[in-house]
Amino acid sequence: MPANGNSLDIRDEVAQGFEDIFGSPPAGIWSAPGRVNLIGEHTDYNQGFVLPFAINRRTVVALGPRDDGILRVASAFADEVAEISLADLTPDRLQDWSAYPLGVAWALGQFGADLAAVPGVDLYIESTVPVGAGLSSSAAIESAVAVALNDVWRLGLDRPTLARVGQLAENKAVGAPTGIMDQSASLLGTPDHAVFLDCRSLQSELVELGFTRAGLELLVIDTDVSHDHATGGYAERRASCEMGAMLMGVPALRDLGIVDLPRAREVLDHETYRRVRHVITENQRVLDTVRLLRSEGPLAIGELLDTSHVSLRDDFEISVPELDLAVETAQANGAIGARMTGGGFGGAAIALVPTDGISRLQVALDGAFAEHGFSQPTTFTVVASGGAGRN
Numbered sequence: 414m415p416a417n418g419n420s421l422d423i424r425d426e427v428a429q430g431f432e433d434i435f436g437s438p439p440a441g442i443w444s445a446p447g448r449v450n451l452i453g454e455h456t457d458y459n460q461g462f463v464l465p466f467a468i469n470r471r472t473v474v475a476l477g478p479r480d481d482g483i484l485r486v487a488s489a490f491a492d493e494v495a496e497i498s499l500a501d502l503t504p505d506r507l508q509d510w511s512a513y514p515l516g517v518a519w520a521l522g523q524f525g526a527d528l529a530a531v532p533g534v535d536l537y538i539e540s541t542v543p544v545g546a547g548l549s550s551s552a553a554i555e556s557a558v559a560v561a562l563n564d565v566w567r568l569g570l571d572r573p574t575l576a577r578v579g580q581l582a583e584n585k586a587v588g589a590p591t592g593i594m595d596q597s598a599s600l601l602g603t604p605d606h607a608v609f610l611d612c613r614s615l616q617s618e619l620v621e622l623g624f625t626r627a628g629l630e631l632l633v634i635d636t637d638v639s640h641d642h643a644t645g646g647y648a649e650r651r652a653s654c655e656m657g658a659m660l661m662g663v664p665a666l667r668d669l670g671i672v673d674l675p676r677a678r679e680v681l682d683h684e685t686y687r688r689v690r691h692v693i694t695e696n697q698r699v700l701d702t703v704r705l706l707r708s709e710g711p712l713a714i715g716e717l718l719d720t721s722h723v724s725l726r727d728d729f730e731i732s733v734p735e736l737d738l739a740v741e742t743a744q745a746n747g748a749i750g751a752r753m754t755g756g757g758f759g760g761a762a763i764a765l766v767p768t769d770g771i772s773r774l775q776v777a778l779d780g781a782f783a784e785h786g787f788s789q790p791t792t793f794t795v796v797a798s799g800g801a802g803r804n
């Protein structure tokens with residue numbers, strides 16, 4: 414497989430799509446990957462630790478400059494072409510899917526781009542990242558557009574800053590109160606490594622995964638139950654965490670450890686306590702996973718993945734029956750560990766599986782989902798891949 418994974422497969426298609434819509438070939442093609450979060454769920458906005466990796470599913474952006482101040486954006490995902498003048502670019506004027514790419518253009522202005530001086534652009538977008546599956550098609554589109562505009566507008570922003578640009582677009586233009594994890598993975602990923610990110614300092618280290626050498630593959634099980642982080646549960650969980658931190662007298666849950674659990678149990682109501690316990694124990698699991706990957710390799714991390722799922726299901730209460738079934742079926746059919754991944758309320762689970770057990774597990778999943786009357790999951794393996802860039 415080429416280093417860029419599936420993006421190479423759709424590059425020609427994207428260039429053609431651009432030409433069909435805008436009438437001339439693009440000036441360049443940029444892309445950014447989706448991500449799988451190996452472990453560290455709902456820890457990012459608590460200023461804790463995460464361990465995601467970029468996957469070989471990418472969002473590809475074809476770009477052509479314009480000689481006026483207009484931004485036009487089209488996607489294979491949607492029928493209409495969205496258009497706005499750079500002079501009118503404010504978060505409240507952006508809506509639907511185009512709030513992601515146009516929000517990035519606005520956010521670049523917040524990070525120093527002079528939007529009155531840069532030229533307009535036409536953008537056309539296609540993706541092999543499943544949308545709304547918890548693999549962060551949102552960060553993939555943001556990061557692809559961010560690197561493209563950073564190049565053509567010659568902004569010279571570094572990758573950690575571009576991650577903050579994407580997050581600002583998602584928070585303010587889309588209205589989803591998500592953390593910095595997804596954009597960091599999409600921008601900082603490298604083949605066969607996870608990005609160990611401290612979401613307070615924003616310092617990151619690459620951690621070798623070594624799945625192939627250990628005879629393992631990472632199977633994504635997309636339940637087809639879609640989620641929406643701009644509404645409901647995600648924001649509610651975030652508010653609980655903020656309340657828990659305030660009542661415990663710390664700036665963020667990151668500042669609490671396992672030793673603080675007895676006091677948390679006394680101070681907090683039972684629901685908030687369980688939310689807080691998830692975050693505290695999940696941060697510890699990320700640290701333990703990094704240590705085990707470095708000392709013993711991926712065969713040693715299965716139990717941490719399993720425990721993470723239990724914590725998300727029982728303490729954080731963001732799993733759904735389809736995700737639980739995917740995880741349980743994987744565990745009963747040879748996976749060394751499995752958990753839901755992403756923000757929850759739907760989306761995908763991941764299972765770390767010996768390579769020769771993948772097809773048996775896929776059959777078992779199909780059977781189990783049919784038996785429960787759930788629609789068939791989509792399953793595919795992913796490999797840790799390179800981050801956003803040109804081509």
Ligand code: ADP
Pocket residue numbers: 472488489490491509510511513538539540543544545546547548549550551552554640641642755760
């Ligand atoms: P996830 O990040 O888990 O895939 P989100 O709800 O965070 O799910 O982001 C999905 C949304 O991002 C879509 O509903 C759409 O608005 C936008 N989006 C993602 N990829 C594309 C794309 N290729 N073209 C247009 N919009 C996209």
Ligand code: MG
Pocket residue numbers: 549550551552595
């Ligand atoms: Mg998302």
